[in-house]
Amino acid sequence: MSGAVFLEGEKIELRTVEKNDRDFIRDNVNRPEYRRNLFGSKPENSSQIKENFIEEFVEEKENPTFIVTVEGKRAGLVALREEKPYKAEIGIWITDEKRRNGFGKEAVELALEYSFNQLNHHRIFARILETNNASIRMFENLGFTREGTERDSFYAEGEYQDVLLLSILEDERS
Amino acid sequence: MSGAVFLEGENVNLTTIEEEDLEFIRDSFNHPEVRKGIWVRNPRNLDQEKEWFEEEVSDEDTVNLLISEEEQPVGTISLEPQEGVKETAEIGLHIHPDYQGNGYGTEACEMLIEHGFMNFNYNKIFAKVLADNKPSIRLWEKLGFEKEGELREHVYTRGKHRKVLIFGVLKNEWVSQ
Secondary structure (H helix, E strand, C coil): CCCCEEEECCCCEEEECCHHHHHHHHHHHCCHHHHCCCCCCCCCCHHHHHHHHHHHHHHHCCCCEEEEEECCEEEEEEEEEEEECCEEEEEEEECHHHCCCCHHHHHHHHHHHHHHHCCCCCEEEEEEECCCHHHHHHHHHCCCEEEEEEEEEEEECCEEEEEEEEEEEHHHCC | CCCCEEEECCCCEEEECCHHHHHHHHHHHHCHHHHHHCCCCCCCCHHHHHHHHHHHHCCCCCEEEEEEECCEEEEEEEEEECCCCCCEEEEEEEECHHHCCCCHHHHHHHHHHHHHHHHCCCCEEEEEEECCCHHHHHHHHHCCCEEEEEEEEEEEECCEEEEEEEEEEEHHHHHHC
16 A cells, blocks of 8 residues: 555554555545645646646645555645745644544544654644634644634635634743 | 575575565664664655655665565665765664664674675775764774764764764775774
8 A cells, every 4th residue: 555654653654655655645634624724726637636746735835745654544634835935834634434533633643753752843733714623632642832813814614714823842842 | 575685694695675665664763762773854654755765775886685584574674875976985774673683683794794895896884873872882882883983962863962883894994804
């Protein structure tokens, strides 16, 4: 199946993103109920996922990105977009079938530990649509602080919506 | 494993790295246990290993070989000439955690060091190692390398800035031992 195991948790593993993950990614990021939370508005086909995401974002820019797997099966994706050597934005999604099992939380925990302990980051932040309560709760449970609001920052379903900014600093980890 | 045997040992051979070996190399270099001993930063997928294969393995200067036990790849080893210096080379290796503790690393190093001194006419071969990587330090000491220096707080890994040591062996020391 897919990539090499890079980080191991209790319930999940984080693996390298490979070209053959592209249809899994495509099928999930295009789902109507997901794409709003991922700030997507245009359709993305398999070749766009391959070129824009896997080849450019993952391979060329070397943003640490992982497929979340549970017992070897794909369950989601977590990515760190390095904005500066000391800070990165984190993004996460888990497939519908695998939600509410704590997999997303564990994936973010593993990514955070890697980010702070291995990449020497100081600040990790997340941008979350204000209506995405499940995500906001998860990041707050992980010790992220709600630090600001981007007013009317995203347009979807006929209206402008606020985007919340949450962050955690290296000395705030629990 | 499908490459040609380049150096033949008792328990392991050093064989050419072929494209089919990249999956083993990817799985091994991303392995959490392997990354504790080295300071590879980011995850690397198969495409990135292919790029490494095309640009570096197939490059003429650096020697990169697969360490194989019969048909099974167990690790990799490399000997890289220093830029602008033709008498000194840096050696590096890794063994997949499933195959550690069998002396494969020692044997692989012996073969490649011998080859470096006798066929490339190097005068010195050195290695860099994390100061807390005890098994690796023991390996260089066992092979007759001397500790030459310390690079203070040289790399950030596992939550802190860590020291890197340099170990080296000279041709006349190698020949006489």
